[in-house]
Amino acid sequence: MAAIIDLIVLLLSLGIPLFLLILGYFVGNWREKAHFQDLEQREKKTSDLETWNYGGKQEFLRARKTTLVVGSVVLTSDYFKQFLLAFFRLTGGKITVYESIVERARREALLRMKERAIAWGATKVVNVRYASSSLNGNNPKDAGFSLEVIAYGTAIQD
Secondary structure, three states, rough: HHHHHHHHHHHHHHHHHHHHHHHHHHHHHHHHHHHHHHHHHHHHHOOOOOOEEEOOOOOOOOEEEEEEEEEEEEEEEEEEEHHHHHHHHHHHHHHHHHHHHHHHHHHHHHHHHHHHHHHHHHEEEEEEEEEEEEEEOOOOOOOOOEEEEEEEEEEEEE
């Protein structure tokens, strides 16, 4: 315990920003890996629910009951990713650290929608769509990045 306290004091003496970068990196990676593992487990549980998209000239399914199902999620970046974003804003280039946030948000929204459809008793979900938005807008004073993703479709009971 004394070693942990000494480490924290050393990190604080080097500066709170460095401490936050290191903390953000390790905690952010740990939480991201845990979220991806959770997504994989839940995707296996919902894999039997079919999702279809219909074109305008296709014959639509006959259904006993239908309802709109929605899944939404808001994810934000950790301090380390915020630091990297600030760096990439200076230099330009592909921001791969944010691609994982977008992927996790998209998968989570779809899973939440499918879980609601299953709870309702759906056998299929048709015409699934996504919508997304950044919750920070274009305000340069906002240091972070928050992303909202919504997945929605029509749940069908045969």
